[in-house]
Amino acid sequence: NKKGFIFDLDGVIVDTAKYHYLAWKALANSIGIDFTHIQNEQLKGVSRESSLKKILEWGNKTLSNEEFLKLMSKKNEEYLSYISNMDESEILPDVTKILNYLSQQNQPIALGSASKNSKQILKKVNLLHQFNAIVDGNDVTNAKPDPEVFLKAANRVNIPVEDCVVFEDSVAGIQAANKANMISIGIGEVSVLNEADFVFKDFTQISSEFIEKISKVKKK
Numbered sequence: 669n670k671k672g673f674i675f676d677l678d679g680v681i682v683d684t685a686k687y688h689y690l691a692w693k694a695l696a697n698s699i700g701i702d703f704t705h706i707q708n709e710q711l712k713g714v715s716r717e718s719s720l721k722k723i724l725e726w727g728n729k730t731l732s733n734e735e736f737l738k739l740m741s742k743k744n745e746e747y748l749s750y751i752s753n754m755d756e757s758e759i760l761p762d763v764t765k766i767l768n769y770l771s772q773q774n775q776p777i778a779l780g781s782a783s784k785n786s787k788q789i790l791k792k793v794n795l796l797h798q799f800n801a802i803v804d805g806n807d808v809t810n811a812k813p814d815p816e817v818f819l820k821a822a823n824r825v826n827i828p829v830e831d832c833v834v835f836e837d838s839v840a841g842i843q844a845a846n847k848a849n850m851i852s853i854g855i856g857e858v859s860v861l862n863e864a865d866f867v868f869k870d871f872t873q874i875s876s877e878f879i880e881k882i883s884k885v886k887k888k
């Protein structure tokens with residue numbers, strides 16, 4: 669059966685949270701706001717704009733629109749400086765294996781990410797060619813948990829939503845997949861991703877038998 673396999677990027681294909689952390693921390697500290705790993709966790713899956721809004725809220729700070737835009741681009745410049753050093757060694761375990769398996773089976777593969785840097789990152793880790801469609805933060809107006817990004821991805825690979833499977837590491841992303849009426853697979857901890865249809869610690873835990881099984885069922 670033809671299915672649409674939609675992958676989130678950050679936290680699913682590569683672990684960029686550490687670079688987001690460094691860039692947000694430098695930025696927050698530069699305006700006198702603390703920034704912790706726990707706060708960084710809460711920004712997973714959250715758009716760049718909403719992330720800065722949250723940081724300002726945590727620091728009880730308000731900025732002019734102009735300052736806000738300046739800080740967003742400053743953060744991104746620093747983030748991109750980390751991205752520029754990425755290579756294939758940063759692909760998370762067994763991601764390449766599952767992508768190869770799916771393309772051998774002729775299954776459509778799409779990216780559904782909140783990031784506006786997704787193409788640069790996929791290029792750096794040499795995975796761009798694996799995707800039949802890329803839908804990211806540049807293509808959507810409503811951020812996850814809104815299903816827009818996944819609905820667009822399904823549309824681009826021409827697969828009905830109930831035949832789509834989403835791999836996500838964030839709560840907002842799982843909610844978006846569920847709202848889109850797609851099978852949601854959490855990559856991470858069950859305690860965090862309990863709204864997902866299935867949860868795996870990482871791709872090393874996902875067998876080809878599971879992929880075959882999932883290819884035969886529809887979202888209920």
Ligand code: BG6
Binds near residue numbers: 744
């Ligand atoms: C998500 C990340 O995938 O993309 C978030 O989990 C990030 O941490 C968001 O803020 C937007 O990314 P970018 O690359 O456009 O700043």
Ligand code: MG
Binds near residue numbers: 676679712713
């Ligand atoms: Mg993610």
